[in-house]
Amino acid sequence: xxxxxxxxxxxxxxxxxxxxxxxxxxxxxxxxxxxxxxxxxxxxxxxxxxxxxxxxxxxxxxxxxxxxxxx
Numbered sequence: 625x626x627x628x629x630x631x632x633x634x635x636x637x638x639x640x641x642x643x644x645x646x647x648x649x650x651x652x653x654x655x656x657x658x659x660x661x662x663x664x665x666x667x668x669x670x671x672x673x674x675x676x677x678x679x680x681x682x683x684x685x686x687x688x689x690x691x692x693x694x695x
Contacts, residue, residue, distance in 0.1 A: 660684075
């Protein structure tokens with residue numbers, strides 16, 4: 625029974641480590657998203673047309689969808 629508890633503890637430790645890794649990843653994604661939203665607000669403040677903003681956004685999404693090595 626002690627061995628079983630030790631194994632369960634190890635499994636829980638690994639799960640906790642995976643959750644912490646995922647939390648950090650999501651935190652980084654959230655920061656990037658906030659940066660993008662702030663940049664979009666700044667562009668909107670420059671009186672750029674909605675059509676131009678849309679093109680910028682689509683271009684950005686395309687570049688994120690097809691990442692280049694090292695970027």
